Amino acid sequence: MSRSIRLAVIPGDGIGQEVVAQGLKVLTAVLPxxxxxxxxxxxxGAQRWHATGETLPDAELExxxxxxxxxxxxxxxxxxxxxxxxxxxxxKLRFAFDHFVNLRxxxxxxxxxxxxxxxxxxxxxxxREGTEGPYTGNGGSLRTGTPAEVATEVSLNTAYGVERVVxxxxxRANSRPRKKLTLVHxxxxxxxxxxxxxxxxxxxxxxYPEVTTDYLHVDAATIFFVTQPERFDVIVTDNLFGxxxxxxxxxxxxxxxxxxxxxINPTGDxxxxxxxxxxxxxxxxxxxxxxxxxxxxxxxxxxxxxGYEQQAARIEEAVAADLEARDGSARSTDEIGDALAxxxxx
Amino acid sequence: MSRSIRLAVIPGDGIGQEVVAQGLKVLTAVLPxxxxxxxxxxxxGAQRWHATGETLPDAELExxxxxxxxxxxxxxxxxxxxxxxxxxxxxKLRFAFDHFVNLRxxxxxxxxxxxxxxxxxxxxxxxREGTEGPYTGNGGSLRTGTPAEVATEVSLNTAYGVERVVxxxxxRANSRPRKKLTLVHxxxxxxxxxxxxxxxxxxxxxxYPEVTTDYLHVDAATIFFVTQPERFDVIVTDNLFGxxxxxxxxxxxxxxxxxxxxxINPTGDxxxxxxxxxxxxxxxxxxxxxxxxxxxxxxxxxxxxxGYEQQAARIEEAVAADLEARDGSARSTDEIGDALAxxxxx
Ligand SMILES: CC(C)[C@H](C(=O)O)[C@@H](O)C(=O)O
Ligand SMILES: CC(C)[C@H](C(=O)O)[C@@H](O)C(=O)O
Numbered sequence: 001m002s003r004s005i006r007l008a009v010i011p012g013d014g015i016g017q018e019v020v021a022q023g024l025k026v027l028t029a030v031l032p033x034x035x036x037x038x039x040x041x042x043x044x045g046a047q048r049w050h051a052t053g054e055t056l057p058d059a060e061l062e063x064x065x066x067x068x069x070x071x072x073x074x075x076x077x078x079x080x081x082x083x084x085x086x087x088x089x090x091x092k093l094r095f096a097f098d099h100f101v102n103l104r105x106x107x108x109x110x111x112x113x114x115x116x117x118x119x120x121x122x123x124x125x126x127x128r129e130g131t132e133g134p135y136t137g138n139g140g141s142l143r144t145g146t147p148a149e150v151a152t153e154v155s156l157n158t159a160y161g162v163e164r165v166v167x168x169x170x171x172r173a174n175s176r177p178r179k180k181l182t183l184v185h186x187x188x189x190x191x192x193x194x195x196x197x198x199x200x201x202x203x204x205x206x207x208y209p210e211v212t213t214d215y216l217h218v219d220a221a222t223i224f225f226v227t228q229p230e231r232f233d234v235i236v237t238d239n240l241f242g243x244x245x246x247x248x249x250x251x252x253x254x255x256x257x258x259x260x261x262x263x264i265n266p267t268g269d270x271x272x273x274x275x276x277x278x279x280x281x282x283x284x285x286x287x288x289x290x291x292x293x294x295x296x297x298x299x300x301x302x303x304x305x306x307g308y309e310q311q312a313a314r315i316e317e318a319v320a321a322d323l324e325a326r327d328g329s330a331r332s333t334d335e336i337g338d339a340l341a342x343x344x345x346x
Numbered sequence: 347m348s349r350s351i352r353l354a355v356i357p358g359d360g361i362g363q364e365v366v367a368q369g370l371k372v373l374t375a376v377l378p379x380x381x382x383x384x385x386x387x388x389x390x391g392a393q394r395w396h397a398t399g400e401t402l403p404d405a406e407l408e409x410x411x412x413x414x415x416x417x418x419x420x421x422x423x424x425x426x427x428x429x430x431x432x433x434x435x436x437x438k439l440r441f442a443f444d445h446f447v448n449l450r451x452x453x454x455x456x457x458x459x460x461x462x463x464x465x466x467x468x469x470x471x472x473x474r475e476g477t478e479g480p481y482t483g484n485g486g487s488l489r490t491g492t493p494a495e496v497a498t499e500v501s502l503n504t505a506y507g508v509e510r511v512v513x514x515x516x517x518r519a520n521s522r523p524r525k526k527l528t529l530v531h532x533x534x535x536x537x538x539x540x541x542x543x544x545x546x547x548x549x550x551x552x553x554y555p556e557v558t559t560d561y562l563h564v565d566a567a568t569i570f571f572v573t574q575p576e577r578f579d580v581i582v583t584d585n586l587f588g589x590x591x592x593x594x595x596x597x598x599x600x601x602x603x604x605x606x607x608x609x610i611n612p613t614g615d616x617x618x619x620x621x622x623x624x625x626x627x628x629x630x631x632x633x634x635x636x637x638x639x640x641x642x643x644x645x646x647x648x649x650x651x652x653g654y655e656q657q658a659a660r661i662e663e664a665v666a667a668d669l670e671a672r673d674g675s676a677r678s679t680d681e682i683g684d685a686l687a688x689x690x691x692x
Contacts, residue, residue, distance in 0.1 A: 076534075082544075083537040091535070115572045117463040134480075134501070134536060141538045145545065149505035151538040155480070159495035186586070188422075189437070191429040192485045192497040198428075199491065219593035226461045226572060226597050240532070244590060247565035251572050 004036040005306060008067040008271065012045040013085075014280025015290035015333075016073025022292035022337030023071055023299045026318075029341040030303070030311045040067070044089055046077035046280075055088030061096055069302050070273035073295065074280035087137060094130050097270035099263035100161065101168050102130035102239070103301065104246040104277065106229075109323045112254035116226060122253050124232035127169040128242025130263055132161040133193075135239040157193040157238070162200045168266060169236035170208045180233035181205075182214040184221045184241055197238070222248060250277050254323075257290075260297035264305060272305050274298040288332040293319055296340055311344075318343035350382035351652060354413040354617065358391040359431075360626025361636035361679075362419025368638035368683030369417055369645045372664075375687040376649070376657045386413070390435055392423035392626075401434030407442055415648050416619040419641065420626035433483060440476050443616035445609035446507065447514050448476035448585070449647065450592040450623065452575075455669045458600035462572060468599050470578035473515040474588025476609055478507040479539075481585040503539040503584070508546045514612060515582035516554045526579035527551075528560040530567045530587055543584070568594060596623050600669075603636075606643035610651060618651050620644040634678040639665055642686055657690075664689035 009024070011017040024039065031037060042060060049055055064070060075090045094102070108114055108122040138154035166183075173181040183201045187194025198215065205213050216224065218241045224231055225248050237245060250259035259277035276294030284290055297319060304312035318340050331339070355370070357363040370385065377383060388406060395401055410416060421436045440448070454460055454468040484500035512529075519527040529547045533540025544561065551559050562570065564587045570577055571594050583591060596605035605623035622640030630636055643665060650658035664686050677685070 082534045083540070086534040087537065115463060116461050118461075134499075137537075139501070139536070139538045141542060143505075144542075147505050147509070149542055151503045151542040153480075153501040153503075153536045153539045155485075155499040155501070157497045157499075159489075159493050163493070186589075188428045188432040189481055189586075189589075190485070190499045191433065191483075192487045193499045194429070196487060196490075196495055196497040219590050222568065222590055222594040223597040223602065226594070227601075240535075243532075243535075243565050244568055248568040248572070248594070251569040255573075256569065 003034055004038065005031075005069070006067045007037060007039045008064050008070040009039050009041045010044050010070060010072045011041065012073040012075045012280065013047070013077045014074055014282040014285040016045070016075070016280055018285070018288070018290050018333045019276060019292040019295040020071060020073040022333060022340075023295040025337045025341045026296045026315060026344055027299050027303075030314055030344040031308075032311075045075055046080050046085060049080055049085060055085060056092050064093070065097070065270060067271045068306060069271050071299065071302060072273055072275040074276065074278065076280045077282055091135060091137070093273060094263050097263075097273065098265050098267075099130045099270075099273060100165050101262075101264040101266055102128035102242060103262040103264055104128060104242070104249070105260065105301075106246070106249040106253045108253045109258065109320055111324050111326055112258065114252055114254060116229075116252050120228070120230045122229045124229070124249070125172065125234050126242055126246050126249060127165060127172060127234060127236045128246060129161065129165045129237070129239050131239075132157050133239035155190070155193055155238075155240075157196060159196060159200060162197055163204060166201055166204050166236055169234055170204055170211055173211045173234040174208050176233060178233040179210050180212045180214070182216055182221075182232060182235045184216050184218050184235055184237040184245065186218050186241070188217060193238070201236070218245070221245060225249060225252060246277060256294070258293050258297065260294050260301055262298065262301040262305060272302075274302040274305075288334065290333045292333050292337050293340075296337070314344050315340070349380060350384065351377075351415070352413045353383060353385045354410050354416040355385050355387045356390050356416060356418045357387065358419040358421045358626065359393070359423045360420055360628040360631040362391070362421070362626055364631070364634070364636050364679045365622060365638040365641040366417060366419040368679060368686075369641040371683045371687045372642045372661060372690055373645050373649075376660055376690040377654075378657075391421055392426050392431060395426055395431060401431060402438050410439070411443070411616060413617045414652060415617050417645065417648060418619055418621040420622065420624065422626045423628055437481060437483070439619060440609050443609075443619065444611050444613075445476045445616075445619060446511050447608075447610040447612055448474035448588060449608040449610055450474060450588070450595070451606065451647075452592070452595040452599045454599045455604070455666055457670050457672055458604065460598055460600060462575075462598050466574070466576045468575045470575070470595070471518065471580050472588055472592050472595060473511060473518060473580060473582045474592060475507065475511045475583070475585050477585075478503050479585035501536070501539055501586075503542060505542065505546060508543055509550060512547055512550050512582055515580055516550055516557055519557045519580040520554050522579055524579040525556050526558045526560070528562055528578060528581045530562050530564050530581055530583040530591065532564050532587070534563060539584070547582070564591070567591060571595060571598060592623060602640070604639050604643065606640050606647055608644065608647040608651060618648075620648040620651075634680065636679045638679050638683050639686075642683070660690050661686070
């Protein structure tokens, strides 16, 4: 564990600025006195693109690389054509820094709302592959805009890429009390990629005899997310299925305002990046209504990744206690940040 | 409206046999006396494959073509490698008969269970594209089974294919009281296919000024399915997203036991095929526990497609009344079929 943290901060668009400010507040409050926190802010996102046409220049990518981790708020604005910032900035970072483990825990905290009747006991984590599948930007369009247009999207999957994320998921499952790992894919239709995933899943599983395994098609998995979410412990899945499932998971566990995520490169070759699952929510930007909890929980994942397990746990306990203590009255972004900073410091 | 129906019946595997028997029972009961129903049963599925290695021989495909419609129970068994029957039989039929409209209505009937608290008012229909996208079987695997394996899945999308299904969806939306159509895709990541879908959606929309439109990314759509399903009226989406969303839709509207579907070729060039969304459920096959309601509702879609609107509505009303009258005691597959046959005849 290093006694200094060089943190790159990308507040981004919309509520990104506001929630990141609270994340930094809590991070500062929880860190031991002798840990030096150096932050460098990067002006990236919609505004920058409008001003300069740039999404992520090489120089900035290089500069980001010199950090221990990245904290990102949110990227995206309706004024920018769909895909420009996603592909040119957010996904570019995930790919350039080889964030092959996209980690998304889902937990139904006490005293939070869920659309599910009966409040099932939800506590699972999705290990979403982050560098392959339908996200590689492979594909094209022919005769664009004409009645004879053909558009393709290619899902690229490699044994190299699948094995490393599957192994990471087994490690995580093996270290949890229930030791259960579910593979989600669609191998009855996407037979090439699906069978490769399943074969690798079975092969690596032989090294983890204590982990119970299960396989579900993605369509069936969505059913269990709402009818029996307590059956899940760790889930491993491809980039697109993971995208879909983790939004659904967030929805059933108190909403997108609480869902944290880490884009992790476990090798340490590149900085990992932590961000809330929610978007930039331009409709509430600047109103103080954004819930910074997802960002603050992302800070916990960041700390855990850098070896500050105790501090990570302290944030998670603070969030649980804070939610438990809520009386239903509305609190501003700042007030929630203050409350959590006070709890982790105390 | 023809005064005879030549119906091909593919009971298939597991509970397929049992539920199809009830579907035929209700069909016979609801049809006017003077309509001649000719059925021909096809032995296709797991058993046939084990016995002969065949999934769908050309001769049978030709023979199926001579019918007005197809009623299918369920296909699939754990004893058959994943993908063999799906690709070789079920999807082969959808593709060979150009079933480009995969119609899946979702309605929360009174007195049925939903995992959602607050029982929202759900009544929407998903128009899932049925002949393109990631379902075309395009892709492959190189160095299969080695650590250097690469597997691809290609999503193929054509303006021709997208426009016809989008137009169908606008027609359906235009004929419903709320007149609302939502496109679901992921055009911030799958930019080639996604932008084509969105452009065509906007273009065709100009012909339907009374239809209100909306666009959602697929991940966000899953959130609204559980937090605000009443916002949806008609949804149009691609083959894979439609697969995922309709299982989720079934889960929130009383379960997969009630979800009907039609694989429709609106041109009439080929017979359309009607089937419950659920699978073959081998674990309960033969126990009389299967709920035939989804199949019976699929028969209603079949009748509507063939022009028997009144009879279709009678089945749907019978199902609603039957569910309403349930007292919670378990009924067998047969008993449910009998009850519904009695109601539609009465
Ligand atoms: C914004 C978008 C590119 C992104 C994704 O699809 O991965 C988001 O939905 C997420 O889940 O982080
Ligand atoms: C069995 C499978 C091939 C099929 C599909 O993916 O379309 C099923 O899930 C469905 O929704 O009808």
